[in-house]
Amino acid sequence: MRLHEYEALDIFEQNGIPVPRRGVAGSMHEALHVAGEIGYPVMLKAQVLVGGRGLAGGIRTASTPDELKEMADALLSSDIKGLPVRKILVCEKVEIAKELYLGITIDGYSGKPVIVVSTEGGMLIEETARTSPEKIAAIHIDPSFGYYPYQSRTLLRMLGLKQQLITAWTDVINQLYNVALRYESLITEVNPLVVLPNGGLIAVDAVLEVDDSALSRIRFPLPDRVDRIENPLERRGREIGVTYVDLDGDIGLISSGAGLGMASMDIIGEKMRPSNFLETGGGITADLLYRCMDLIMMKPGLRAIFINVYGGINPIHEGAKGVVRYIQEHNVKIPIVAKALGNRQEETWEIFRSGGVHVVTEVATERAIDKLYELVGGN
Amino acid sequence: MSILMNNSTRVIVQGITGRIGSAQTHWMLEYGTKVVGGVTPGKGGSTVEGLPVFDSVEEAVRMTGANASVFFVPAAFVLDAFLETIDAGIKLIVIVPEYIPVKDVIIMRNYAIEKGVFALGPTTPGILVPGKGKMGIMPASLFAPGRVGIISRSGTLSYEFAGILSESHVGQSTVVGMGADPVVLRNLADILELFQEDEGTDGVIVVGEVGGEQEEKAAGFISRRMTKPVAAYIAGRYSPQGKRMGHAGAIVRGSSGTVDGKHEALRAAGAAILESPVHVAQWAKEHNLK
Numbered sequence: 289m290r291l292h293e294y295e296a297l298d299i300f301e302q303n304g305i306p307v308p309r310r311g312v313a314g315s316m317h318e319a320l321h322v323a324g325e326i327g328y329p330v331m332l333k334a335q336v337l338v339g340g341r342g343l344a345g346g347i348r349t350a351s352t353p354d355e356l357k358e359m360a361d362a363l364l365s366s367d368i369k370g371l372p373v374r375k376i377l378v379c380e381k382v383e384i385a386k387e388l389y390l391g392i393t394i395d396g397y398s399g400k401p402v403i404v405v406s407t408e409g410g411m412l413i414e415e416t417a418r419t420s421p422e423k424i425a426a427i428h429i430d431p432s433f434g435y436y437p438y439q440s441r442t443l444l445r446m447l448g449l450k451q452q453l454i455t456a457w458t459d460v461i462n463q464l465y466n467v468a469l470r471y472e473s474l475i476t477e478v479n480p481l482v483v484l485p486n487g488g489l490i491a492v493d494a495v496l497e498v499d500d501s502a503l504s505r506i507r508f509p510l511p512d513r514v515d516r517i518e519n520p521l522e523r524r525g526r527e528i529g530v531t532y533v534d535l536d537g538d539i540g541l542i543s544s545g546a547g548l549g550m551a552s553m554d555i556i557g558e559k560m561r562p563s564n565f566l567e568t569g570g571g572i573t574a575d576l577l578y579r580c581m582d583l584i585m586m587k588p589g590l591r592a593i594f595i596n597v598y599g600g601i602n603p604i605h606e607g608a609k610g611v612v613r614y615i616q617e618h619n620v621k622i623p624i625v626a627k628a629l630g631n632r633q634e635e636t637w638e639i640f641r642s643g644g645v646h647v648v649t650e651v652a653t654e655r656a657i658d659k660l661y662e663l664v665g666g667n
Numbered sequence: 668m669s670i671l672m673n674n675s676t677r678v679i680v681q682g683i684t685g686r687i688g689s690a691q692t693h694w695m696l697e698y699g700t701k702v703v704g705g706v707t708p709g710k711g712g713s714t715v716e717g718l719p720v721f722d723s724v725e726e727a728v729r730m731t732g733a734n735a736s737v738f739f740v741p742a743a744f745v746l747d748a749f750l751e752t753i754d755a756g757i758k759l760i761v762i763v764p765e766y767i768p769v770k771d772v773i774i775m776r777n778y779a780i781e782k783g784v785f786a787l788g789p790t791t792p793g794i795l796v797p798g799k800g801k802m803g804i805m806p807a808s809l810f811a812p813g814r815v816g817i818i819s820r821s822g823t824l825s826y827e828f829a830g831i832l833s834e835s836h837v838g839q840s841t842v843v844g845m846g847a848d849p850v851v852l853r854n855l856a857d858i859l860e861l862f863q864e865d866e867g868t869d870g871v872i873v874v875g876e877v878g879g880e881q882e883e884k885a886a887g888f889i890s891r892r893m894t895k896p897v898a899a900y901i902a903g904r905y906s907p908q909g910k911r912m913g914h915a916g917a918i919v920r921g922s923s924g925t926v927d928g929k930h931e932a933l934r935a936a937g938a939a940i941l942e943s944p945v946h947v948a949q950w951a952k953e954h955n956l957k
Contacts, residue, residue, distance in 0.1 A: 394769055396879050399776040399850045431777045472770050474849070501742065502768035533906075546847060547821020547876050550902035555943060557905035565906070570687075570765065598823045600792055601687060601763070601804040629830060630806030631694065651809065651830030652945040 289498045289513050290475075292335045294377045296494035299471065299508075300478075304463045306490045310379035319360040320353060322378040328352060332359050335375040336368045337516070342411045344368050349381060371518055382490055387480035389413050389424075390461065391495075392468045400428040401468070403440065403461060407447055409480035423447075435465050456489045457481075471510075472502035521564070521586055528579045530568050537561025539660070540584035540593040542577070544568045544602050548653070552596050555657045560664070563587050572602040577610030585618070592623045592664045595645070596653055599630030608636045612643030623663035627656040668867025669796040669841040670816070670858075671759060671785065672735070678802055679733040679757075680705040681724070681740050681748055683715045688739035691763075691804055692716050695737075698807045700800035703731035706748075724748075724755035735759040737793060737802040745789070746771040753782050761802045762788030762852065772850045779852055786852035791844035792822035805842065813838015815956050816862040818855060819874035820847055820881065824902060827944050828874055835948040837956055840868040845881075855881040856888035863893050870896040870956045872947060873938065875929060877903030882929040890936035896954045899933045900941040901926045 291299070294312040301307045311322030312335065323330045334346035341347055346368045350356035356378075363376050389409035395402045406424040408416045417424055427443050429435045440461040444454045460481065468476040477495035484490060498510065517523040525532025531546070539556050540563045543549035549567040556562045564584055568576065584593065595611065597604050608628065614620065625646045628636045637647045646663065648656035678695070682688040683705025693716055695702050704719045704727050711722030721727040724736070736757045740748050742764050752760055760779070767789045779786040787794065793803015798812040804822070809830040815837055819825035822844050829842050843858050845851055855873065862871045871893070875882040882901065889897050904926045930940050939950055 394773070394850060396849045396851075397854060397881065397884055399773050401773070431773050432781070472768060474769060499769050501766040502770065505743075505768070543823070545821055545823025547819070547874070547902050548823035548827060550821075550876060550906050551824055551827070551900075551944060553905045554902060562905065598806060598826045600806045600822060600826065601691070629809060630826065631808075633808070651827060651834050653827060654943055654945040 289500055289503065289510070290337050291496045291498070291511065292337065292375070293333065293494055294335055294375070295511060296496035297491070299467060299496060300464070300491055300494050303467050303470075305460055305467075305478075306488065307494070308380040308382055308490060308492060310377055312375050312377055313360070314364075314375050316357055316360040316364065319376060319378050320356060323350065323353070323356050326378065326380050329381045330356065331379050331381050332356065332363055333377040333379065334363050334366070334368050334373040335377055336371040336373055338369045338371055341368055346373070382482055382492060383485050384482050385485045386483040388457070388483065388489075389479050390457075390464060390481045391475065391477040391479065392464060392473075393475050395428060398428055400431060401435075402426050402428050403443070403465070405443060405447065405457070405461075407449070413479055437462055452487055453483065456487070460489055460491070467496070470508060471496060471506060472499045473497055474499050521583060524583050524586075525566065528576065528583065529571075530566055530576070530580060532583060533565040535562050535564055537563045538587075538589050538591045539563055539664075540587065540590050542566050542568065542580050542584065542593070542595045542597070544572060544597040544604075548596055548598070552594065552653055552657070555654050556594065559661055563590055568597070568602070568607075570601045572597070572604065572607040574606045574610035574613065577607040578614045581611055581614035585620070590622060592625070592660055594657065594660050595624065595626040595628070596656065597626075597628050599628065599632055599636065603632070604628045604630065605632045605636045605639060608639035611645065612639055615643045615645070623660065625656055625660040625663065627653060668865055669799065670861040670865050670868070671794050671841065671843065672796050672800060672802065676735050676759070676800065677701050677703045677731065677733045678735045678737060679703060679724070679727045679731065681707075681736055681738045681752065683707055683718070683720055683739070684710045684713065685739055689715050691739060692718065694807070695801055698801050699798075700802065703733050724752045724757065728755045728757065733757065735802060737761040738763055738788075740764060742766045746775060749775045749786075750778060753778060753784050758784055760784060760786040761791060761793045762786065762846070763791060763793060763803055765790040767848070769848070769850055772848060772852070776850060776852045787844065788846040788852055789848050790822075791846040792825060793844055795842045797839050797842075803844065805844075809833060810842060811838040813957050814840050814867060814869040815951060816840050816865070816868040816871040817842040817874065818858045818862070818871065819844055820876050821874060821902065822847070824874050824944070828872055828900070828947055831944055831947055832951060835951065837948070837951040840865065849879065855885040859885055859888055859893065863895060868895065870898070870951070870954050873897060873899040873933070875899060875901045877901065877906055877926050877929075878924050880924060883932045886932040886936035886938070889933070889938055893937075896956075897938040898941050898947060898950045899938045900944060900947070901929045
């Protein structure tokens with residue numbers, strides 16, 4: 289779960305990381321009030337859960353109340369990369385002597401946490417990683433040894449920095465590493481980490497993505513997870529316990545397994561357009577598949593449904609019962625094609641057929657999607 | 668021949684008394700796997716599917732001579748049970764459960780490698796040697812004995828590939844699920860190496876997906892060490908990307924992670940790129956694989 293910047297800044301501040309004076313606003317009047325307390329000029333930052341806000345026009349500077357009124361209204365009625373801006377962060381505009389970068393993430397390949405620093409922070413950090421990799425340094429943390437501050441000092445010395453900056457930066461890394469540990473985060477990042485004219489450091493932005501699998505055991509207060517999903521269908525998916533990604537096509541998809549779901553999308557995408565990605569995970573029941581049907585049928589203009597499931601850990605015959613019950617109760621007329629293989633496949637086919645579902649018994653998903661294409665009458 | 672599992676593999680099931688653990692034990696036994704017992708702390712002395720249940724892994728190993736373990740333990744208890752299993756001397760572990768915190772997986776991975784234990788998962792369907800046995804949840808009807816190895820990051824896609832091959836009368840030597848989590852207990856290249864050394868395997872299929880850098884790193888191994896033909900499929904071309912990637916992830920991973928990037932690396936390493944799973948049958952035919 290990715291936190292909003294304003295939520296992450298609060299957590300950083302509670303953990304001793306210097307952050308700007310700030311307040312979050314849901315209206316122009318609230319923004320005006322916060323700016324009045326802080327003093328102009330202020331930064332206005334759209335609070336949306338997506339990277340690259342700055343380049344997309346989501347970050348502005350207001351020098352006067354009139355400017356702020358105009359900008360706050362404009363931001364609060366805008367979309368950034370398709371996400372509506374519901375809140376803006378109003379914060380002190382600090383004087384910048386230099387912008388740095390600091391991030392902690394997990395290197396999946398080595399299976400170790402890694403601390404990444406760069407003397408070239410700011411909006412183009414990914415570009416820097418490509419063009420000037422020598423300006424970026426990283427250390428992997430051995431899980432059985434743990435992290436110690438000397439590792440940061442060594443890392444920063446490699447970048448040729450002055451001792452004063454090394455000392456201040458090492459403090460910030462220590463505190464950020466604590467945040468990463470406490471919140472079991474997959475990404476913990478400050479970009480830019482600003483060097484003030486007096487040599488002090490301040491975190492002007494904050495990214496915190498908590499490991500969803502660890503949410504139940506984190507001892508610190510966190511915002512509600514379902515609440516923050518903007519798309520109502522995706523929110524419904526989370527509520528019933530499946531992974532649902534809303535897309536803009538018209539062929540509904542239910543799969544067991546993310547890989548199979550992605551492969552199905554890829555094959556559908558060759559000739560038609562998927563309406564959604566829905567992956568059930570393990571734990572199929574009749575009720576769950578009934579709810580999945582209900583969810584994908586919410587999309588207006590759906591032309592057909594493709595169900596692709598394997599009976600390994602999942603009782604697919606149970607799932608089929610839920611699908612058929614939904615078809616009968618809601619008098620579904622659009623074509624539905626199912627490929628269901630594995631444990632209890634024959635029984636599953638019978639159930640599907642009793643509900644008017646077209647069953648494809650070949651293994652290749654491509655064959656089942658050919659059938660679906662034929663049933664919807666091509667494009 | 669096969670990799671990881673053979674005639675001397677004696678399996679215990681951890682979490683055997685749970686609903687999934689007992690059902691999957693039934694399927695494993697039915698497929699001919701030498702399952703010798705189970706472990707559920709507090710349920711020692713009972714039996715499941717006629718097998719003895721023990722309170723500790725140490726006891727299970729001592730009483731049954733088990734040398735491999737498959738997990739159906741709730742995610743919250745997996746780390747503890749995993750460390751116990753390694754300390755009890757088990758050398759092959761399959762972690763089926765999903766939603767294990769990454770922090771726990773990091774500790775597990777590190778400890779397993781330090782102790783020379785081969786572990787797979789989390790979120791893996793396990794290992795299946797067609798006609799011989801399996802540790803995990805793979806639906807046996809889709810597999811047939813033969814000489815093609817499959818390694819997959821996705822459980823259901825490994826079934827799809829095995830099923831398509833079986834339908835075209837091409838069998839599999841061993842099918843291995845490496846797990847779908849951001850951090851897994853063993854990397855792709857480690858499993859490729861086992862297939863390269865296995866006399867019973869003539870070709871290998873790598874089933875990957877968008878994200879991470881397993882396939883890119885494995886490409887290095889393929890070009891340096893693999894003499895057997897390798898085919899690769901990467902799922903996720905039409906998947907919406909960038910939803911959860913932050914800068915730090917992107918910097919560490921560089922330009923890797925995309926379907927195109929993975930294709931490019933694998934093709935340069937000499938692997939055949941499969942645009943769709945169904946193409947695997949043609950590839951097997953071209954290389955005369957059985």
